[in-house]
Amino acid sequence: MKIWQVDFYRRPSQDASGQILWELLICDATRSFEYEATCLQSAANSSWVAAQLELAAGEKLPDVIQVFRPQSLSLIEAAGRNLSINVEPTRYTLALKQWLQEKQYPSALDKPPPAPLPENLWGEQWRFASLAASDVETIFSDRPIPILHIPEHLKPINLGLASTVPVPGVVIYGGRQSMRLVRWLQQARSVALNYISGAPDGLILEAGLVDRWIVATFEDPEVTTAAQAFEQRKQQSRGLHFLLVQPDDSGMTYSGFWLLRSENGY
Secondary structure, eight states, rough: OEEEEEEEEOOOOTTTTTTOEEEEEOOOOTSEEEEEEEGGGGGOOOOHHHHHHHHHTTOEEEEEEEOOOHHHHHHHHHHHHHHHEEEEEEEEHHHHHHHHHHHTOOOOOOOOOOOOOOOOOOOOOEEEEEEEEHHHHHHHHTTTTTEOOOOOGGGGGGGOOOHHHSSEEEEEEEEGGHHOOOOOOHHHHHEEEEEOOSSSEEEEEEETTTTTEEEEEEEEEHHHHHHHHHHHHHHHHTEEEEEEESSTSSSSSOSSEEEOOOOOOO
């Protein structure tokens, strides 16, 4: 499958005549392929982007275009529709972000303050947990779980994790809200769970390209200690962690399972 990482955004600096330029950057995950083109702001539209994608592709268009910048998404999606290319919004465009860094272009995105999780979604209880890396795939892959999110690039073996490394996670007992919660989590495109210390402490879900949601707040010292251990284990697991939603603690049925990874990957 041919996958490109693409950015289309204003250049930080203007040209010699003071005109604002937009720059299109295209690369693959290894940066063995790179393509760049610029245009005046007045020409920055989906038709121009589509034409450049065709020029960059030569004989074979990509199957998927990955985009991390919300401001680029609608234009690239429109260009993708014109060329029948699937466009995937994702924060995991590591090669592209590295290229932007080398060019000294800003790649950090403004993120809104975290919003409370909708009340009608919240489950009955939650807890921190962990699994051995060797069990992450085997325990859940052969069970009838309605929503199962184990991307190939996040499988422990593909991150080079030893089978005994503990992968931390969060388990939510959703009760009657379980299926409603997992459908929402899938639609929100869950990315990572992070512990944030404060007054109170919080567990924050990173989702979509810049969305942030408050999953839980707590002041109990024991929960805080468990949250700190969760973050420490994430460092050992190269940022890999999981979210499991099940109706209750019987261990008989599961509603949804996500493998997640912190953006910095530690």
